[in-house]
Amino acid sequence: MTDLTDLGVAAIRDGFRAGDFSAREVADAFNASVTAGRKLNAFLVETPEHAIEAAEAADRGRATGELRALSGVPLGIKDLFCTAGYQTTAASHILEGFTPTYESTVTAKLFGAGAGMLGKLNMDQFAMGSSNETSAYGHVLSPWRRNDGGNAPLAPGGSSGGSSSAIAARLAPGATGTDTGGSIRQPAAFTGISGIKPTYGRCSRWGVVAFASSLDQAGPMARDVRDCAILLEAMSGFDPKDSTSLDLPVPQWEAGLSSDLKGKRVGIPKEYRVEGMPAEIEALWESGIRFMKDAGAEIVEVSLPHTKYALPTYYIIAPAEASSNLARYDGVRYGVRELPEGASLADMYAATRSAGFGAEVKRRILIGTYVLSAGFYDAYYTKAQKVRALIARDFERAWEACDLLLTPTAPSAAFALGEKVADPLSMYLNDVFTVPASLAGLPAMSVPGGLDATGLPLGLQIIGRPLDEQGVLNAGLAIEERAGFTARAEKWW
Amino acid sequence: MSSYRIQGATGEWEVVIGLEVHAQIATRAKLFSGASTEFGAEPNTQVSLIDAAMPGMLPVPNGECVRQAVRTGMALGAQINRWSRFDRKNYFYADLPQGYQISQLYHPIVGEGSLLIDADEKAGIAEPKTVGIERIHIEQDAGKLMHDQHPTRSYVDLNRSGVALMEIVSKPDMRSPAEAGAYVRKLRSILRYVGSCDGNMEQGSMRADVNVSVRKPGEPFGTRCEIKNVNSVRFVQAAIEYEATRQVDVIESGGTIVQETRLFDPDKIETRSLRSKEDAHDYRYFPDPDLLPLELSEEFVAECEASLPELPDAKRARYEGPLGLSAYAASVITADVETARWFEALLAATGKPEAEVAKAASNWLTSDLFGALNRLGKSIGESPVTPAQGAELLGLVADGTLSGTLAKQVFEIMIETGDDPAKIVEERGLKQTSDTGAIEAAIAQVMAANADKVADYRGGKDKLFGFFVGQTMKAMGGKANPAVVNELLKKALA
Amino acid sequence: MSVDANTVRKIASLARIAISDREIEAMVPELNNILGWIEQLGEVDTDGVAPLAAVIPNHLRLRDDVVTDGDDRDGVLKNAPQAELGFFAVPKVIE
């Protein structure tokens, strides 16, 4: 029998239904893989009992003919999702020991569909970071290594770096991620897997630790496009508890998968040809264009004139919202409390937040506090929301000329850990291609497109119109079928 | 015009007052969560995960709060903003779990309107006065901090956290403590008519932030101080008196007024600087990204409009006009919605045209019923007599069954027993009689027993007529129809 | 606009984050670097542009006025660092 951890979500689901193996066998195999993969530091909390319980329920269900969408499938859950009875920290010291009494809507949907949880996945603290180095519990390692003989530990991307590493290393067949400015797509690209951020409002934010409310979206990460479609279908849907949730039925994305792009116009935004783009990334993009043409699409050049301003806009809006969203971490109702001798309430707040938040979180809170402070609000925040409106308008105009956009996901392959931490700005620039779609709330996906010269995966990004996840998934499938991406990280852990 | 002036060493000063009234919107559930708003529960038992600002919790607005704010705006003749938005006011305090209050700064739901305060000679308000309303916005209440349970700790109760408030902001149009008092009373009256707030100041359903400044008459506004959370009309007036005098003293002794937040101490009747919140004045307001703009549909607004009751000013005009009540009675009866409702139920229960019975009904209500309730220390809502019983009593007087005196007797028994007047009259034989035979017999008896007085009367001592009426009534056990007694006596004594 | 040590101290205090002088020193150039980069937005002509209000067209739904939540004091206090007599406890606040 094949190693069960080599199977993806669809293969597990179908094999389980066909009776090729039991759900319990699958859970055991992945639980063992999680244990064996501890060197990667992908999991903050391991929950083998949760996976086993769900598996046993699935096995009993199969015996009585009760099969659910994800019966038999174990998943990793990013630690940003509140999970009832399991510690949820957003990889921050300030939430250490916090055990929610409630289940996030997204995890409740997944578990309700029969999935089990392998554990809580490490991440950049409060989802702020692109390399997983801001976690309070140590960074995650990418399972990938350069083929240049060097053993430089590489970043799995961020913030959903535990998710990307775990999937790439076969510790989980799929996982949840969240994406505020690229946190699903960039780590997917860095680790040779797929991930989709749906339209803002598709997945409920209820029970997801907030970073930047107007940008945060949950989405799935998995080994291929079909697996993403299956998981997204289970995660999505209207939630009356989230005021920004879209009251729309969930399309049958898996059933709708088709890599035939005849009649589709794929736009190539000229402003994404940024200065100093590595030749390898250019070449990746060119092959993506060939794949699209081969699948029957028409290629058109489009212009998104405000692209250049997307990152600075993001670095006003996201920290502003975060500075307010993170005000609740004050040591009163949950998490860590620092109470120096004789401290007043204000002292307790300051000490708790100083000790509890990591450096990057503090940096962003300070930026956010500054841009909202008296006298600066209009110059920064209002201005940014206006530019954001222009960025959204750029996309609307592009949709007159095309149905989808194709871009690279990130400006480079995975960088080495420690390479960018000293310079926050250079880290921020890593999200240059993913942030615009986040600002406009558009569905966007990364799929592996090839390898760089050192044998590291590179991702291609597809951006779609609002609500056109199907179009995005289909184009992703067309790339997947043509890229023939079969590389995987050699096991060293 | 009001002529309230503070006599300072350098001359007369005028006081300028604006009020921000926080009124709890009368709803079952909180503004952004499904937890109850019931008063007086055990600590932290009416707290949802949203109110406690647990990670990942999100607000969903209660439509009734929006509806009541809109109806209140309409009752104040205010601009209703079809597009408004919630903003976050950011500051840290132990009673504020989110670290921000969801409020409306940039685009409030209600814009400019006005409120008419009534003339009140006794209070020095010579004529009715219009006070401008600046805006009304919806916001969350904070939790409660208890300081006296532990020597080194304060305790936090989040039951009030997230309860819906309307902040009703006036223009700085008031010029005396009496005007401010009248404004709060009138506002409270309107809120209770609309049903958007129960107006219960003791339970904290209404609190006022009082902005006070002083100036020499005719000069520009002075620097103002804001006195926070004053919770009765009496205290609002006392706080203004104290604060205005304090400001005059400061200025006249060469000082300047600093714009600041002050606290009213109801025990000492003074205001004190509230330095603890001084440094938190940068609230970093921005639109709440968890909530979309609040857009009101035409149907929603139309429903709010259609559901508005007749308001106190209109009702008062109708009572004075078509119903023919005295200005006094009209004002007393319309001041509180419960009284007005009781009165109208009374009129309806008489089954007669309103204009025909209104006067007698208002007289009875404002003298007999109010008198009894006063004695019992009860509100009209707790009246032991129902409007239907009151109407029945008035009917018995109108059809001559009861004399005024008998009616008072019957009413006292109604108050005591809660019985219907007809039953009381029947059981106790309190019916007034117009039986001429019986009255004539009684008159004959009285005249026989007082032959000397009959002679005196006939001899010109007209004043004795009252004596014969009294004696006859006494002989009749108080139940004779006085008009019939008069008529027959006149005949018999002629 | 650029920030100095005093401004950073003030922002940190507004954000209730204790910060040492050494940290402030490091933070000043870092924040100025980021803020300087952010300020390129000044180049964009936004005259007559309304700030974005909703990312994806959607309307704010209103809840019915029904009590559906609460009555779970244990759950609310469960994670509290210090809870006593049914309350959250904090250092004494002098008002």
Ligand SMILES: [Mg+2]
């Ligand atoms: Mg105020």
Ligand SMILES: [Zn+2]
């Ligand atoms: Zn207020």
